[in-house]
Amino acid sequence: MAAVSGVLPQVPEPRAAVFRTFSKPRPAHARRQAAATKRKCQASSEAPPAKRRSKASFLPAKKTATKETRRTLKGKAQKTFSPKKSSAGASNGNQERKLGVKTSSLFKNNPEVPELPRPVVKQVQEKVFTSDAFQALDLHPHLISTINTVLKMSSMTSVQKQSIPVLLEGRDALVRSQTGSGKTLAYCIPVVQSLQAMQSKIQRGDGPYALILVPTRELALQSFDTVQKLLKPFTWIVPGVLMGGEKRKSEKARLRKGINILISTPGRLVDHIKSTKNIHFHQIRWLILDEADRILDLGFEKDLTVILNAVNAECQERQNVLLSATLTEGVARLADISLHDPVSISVLDESHDLSSPESEAFLEASPPQATDELDGFAIPAGLEQHVVVVPSKLRLVCLAAFILQKCKFERDQKVIVFFSSCELVEFHYTLFLQTLLSGSGALAPEHLPSTSTPLKFLRLHSALEQEERTAVFQDFMHSRTGILFCTDIAARGLDLPQVTWIVQYNAPSSPAEYIHRIGRTARIGCHGSSLLVLAPSEAEYVNSLASHKINVSEMKMEDILSVLTKDDCFKGRRGGGQKSRTAGPQEIRERATVLQTVFEDYVHSSEETVSRAKKALQSFIRAYATYPRELKHIFHIRLLHLGHMAKSFGLRDAPKNLCASAMKKKKANLKRPDLQKKKTQSKQRLAEILRSEYASGMETGSAKVRKQNTRSGPSQPRGTARNPGPASAEGTD
Numbered sequence: 001m002a003a004v005s006g007v008l009p010q011v012p013e014p015r016a017a018v019f020r021t022f023s024k025p026r027p028a029h030a031r032r033q034a035a036a037t038k039r040k041c042q043a044s045s046e047a048p049p050a051k052r053r054s055k056a057s058f059l060p061a062k063k064t065a066t067k068e069t070r071r072t073l074k075g076k077a078q079k080t081f082s083p084k085k086s087s088a089g090a091s092n093g094n095q096e097r098k099l100g101v102k103t104s105s106l107f108k109n110n111p112e113v114p115e116l117p118r119p120v121v122k123q124v125q126e127k128v129f130t131s132d133a134f135q136a137l138d139l140h141p142h143l144i145s146t147i148n149t150v151l152k153m154s155s156m157t158s159v160q161k162q163s164i165p166v167l168l169e170g171r172d173a174l175v176r177s178q179t180g181s182g183k184t185l186a187y188c189i190p191v192v193q194s195l196q197a198m199q200s201k202i203q204r205g206d207g208p209y210a211l212i213l214v215p216t217r218e219l220a221l222q223s224f225d226t227v228q229k230l231l232k233p234f235t236w237i238v239p240g241v242l243m244g245g246e247k248r249k250s251e252k253a254r255l256r257k258g259i260n261i262l263i264s265t266p267g268r269l270v271d272h273i274k275s276t277k278n279i280h281f282h283q284i285r286w287l288i289l290d291e292a293d294r295i296l297d298l299g300f301e302k303d304l305t306v307i308l309n310a311v312n313a314e315c316q317e318r319q320n321v322l323l324s325a326t327l328t329e330g331v332a333r334l335a336d337i338s339l340h341d342p343v344s345i346s347v348l349d350e351s352h353d354l355s356s357p358e359s360e361a362f363l364e365a366s367p368p369q370a371t372d373e374l375d376g377f378a379i380p381a382g383l384e385q386h387v388v389v390v391p392s393k394l395r396l397v398c399l400a401a402f403i404l405q406k407c408k409f410e411r412d413q414k415v416i417v418f419f420s421s422c423e424l425v426e427f428h429y430t431l432f433l434q435t436l437l438s439g440s441g442a443l444a445p446e447h448l449p450s451t452s453t454p455l456k457f458l459r460l461h462s463a464l465e466q467e468e469r470t471a472v473f474q475d476f477m478h479s480r481t482g483i484l485f486c487t488d489i490a491a492r493g494l495d496l497p498q499v500t501w502i503v504q505y506n507a508p509s510s511p512a513e514y515i516h517r518i519g520r521t522a523r524i525g526c527h528g529s530s531l532l533v534l535a536p537s538e539a540e541y542v543n544s545l546a547s548h549k550i551n552v553s554e555m556k557m558e559d560i561l562s563v564l565t566k567d568d569c570f571k572g573r574r575g576g577g578q579k580s581r582t583a584g585p586q587e588i589r590e591r592a593t594v595l596q597t598v599f600e601d602y603v604h605s606s607e608e609t610v611s612r613a614k615k616a617l618q619s620f621i622r623a624y625a626t627y628p629r630e631l632k633h634i635f636h637i638r639l640l641h642l643g644h645m646a647k648s649f650g651l652r653d654a655p656k657n658l659c660a661s662a663m664k665k666k667k668a669n670l671k672r673p674d675l676q677k678k679k680t681q682s683k684q685r686l687a688e689i690l691r692s693e694y695a696s697g698m699e700t701g702s703a704k705v706r707k708q709n710t711r712s713g714p715s716q717p718r719g720t721a722r723n724p725g726p727a728s729a730e731g732t733d
């Protein structure tokens, strides 16, 4: 068992203070220094993480931007929404008049789709499997037979082959390998092996021997499931999971009885540390941080400090293991000073020669050197990445066409679509449910897609009731087909079998999140594809990805839209009911316009639906404002055409007060100091909401917001979440 390090060098980053507490209690002067840094951290951690910190605002940053936006809005009012003027070509205008729709031209006045940069990058790759069987390891025979018969696995993956022996030796470790390469078992097997082998047999009442922290509730359930299976022959070791959304009382009871391998989200564990007498850590032998880079994110800092202080106060020696597909140099540096003699395990193959022995993995005794983000992360070999550039007005029809293509005209497709906020998920989920599903929609029954494969829409985000969240997760997990709309809560760690496509409808806020999102497909040596949707002004993002060794190939929007010619439910009245044999660009445009009209008709069918669309648009703009500084030159509100963007929410007009009212409010607030205090409070509340995924679900702040949203009661669509409120641009909703 590794002894943990003593006095640590001073590290300026606030995160370092948290990380230091991996160590056992330190001398007084170091403690004083750490306390001061911790106070600083705590103060700073009141605010949401830097990339989410910018206040949810849709105010243009500069005067010039204001002018531009006004011009945009004015222009929009003049140019669009007049059936006479609408022109996807003259014939399209005719068609619209015939249909009596108010849809403006989707294909006019769009910015030119730029030629995409084609940087040549050599992607980092890893070999997933080895030829070595688990029998090669020094494991209890019952554990091996459980792996073989219950988990139905025979040979080890590269990361398992490298990690398991090292961890069984008692070393601290930093483990990095690509998504879907078997990291969960890489730490679960050594934990179970070491605990079952303890000389004095573990008693349930001893409490936790291993603490596994994961960022989301679904991941907690998933890891719990794996541990439970491995423990089948070792019934005296009791696993347990703590996560937000469950009744605190029942968790307390389970803690009282005893949990030996405790899997938890940080927020919920902190709640129990603060409020549950029966929780103690004096037996802890293992501390595991799965998705370590996420857990060490600023948003978790406060919780992690509480947890590590509680553990350090009671336990002197333990093994620390940090794992992720995207361990950055920053995390490695912190680990270097905090862990005891850690081993860095990185399964990399930059040579692309997957057959060479060196390609399997390399192992360094010390110091740990997780590759810097800039060096690139490994991407599964079976993953084909695509990008499509779509003018803002056409985003919605393009997404719908892509989904129809995959899930209606192809078999056994399972698609995950990532959005940047809960509100966006809710809006698109309801819209597609109401318009594209038989019997429920704005399309007249004879105009419904003659779905051979029925479409199945699901959605997952942190504002759903836990019960529904778990049900959706299980449903999608066991479905052969389906479309899951979600936020980044589904981006990390989830192992959903047979996902064929990942769509990033809103671009992620970092290359790491890009890697984790696409990593929900092409797992454990399988094949899969991903599609990133960009606006013309965002095309430069391809270069940004390339600088992280991420290679995407272009897909053409016209090719995606052409699926609409496969089903005559999208045909206008012109040209009778026959299926068109030769679908030219004009035909595609007309059909896209019909589909857009269906969306717009639904959105404008009631004040309620218009209001929801407006809120979703606002949520999009707020999330857009949270891209980190280094991406602001690509993702900046000033670069967006709000009128065009409104169209992608089925709105016929850009909400006029979108910018103006927000600006008025800001000016008025500046003159009223009494409101400044309120503003700070609401900022804090926003921070709470942003972090709700990791919270216990018992905080008063977030509960209030949920309650407010519940009040909308009957007006909410079926199954609508309690709080699809403001959410971050990534994984914290």
Ligand SMILES: Nc1ncnc2c1ncn2[C@@H]1O[C@H](COP(=O)(O)OP(=O)(O)OP(=O)(O)O)[C@@H](O)[C@H]1O
Pocket (backbone or CB within 6 Å): 152, 153, 154, 155, 156, 157, 160, 177, 178, 179, 180, 181, 182, 183, 184, 185, 324, 325, 492, 493, 494, 495, 519, 523, 524
């Ligand atoms: N040795 C093995 N043989 C066959 N399948 C395996 C093996 N090890 C793990 N798997 C399976 O591979 C899948 C991915 O494993 P896991 O979820 O642990 O990946 P991961 O590396 O943690 O991914 P992520 O980085 O996305 O969290 C799971 O379905 C798991 O059951």
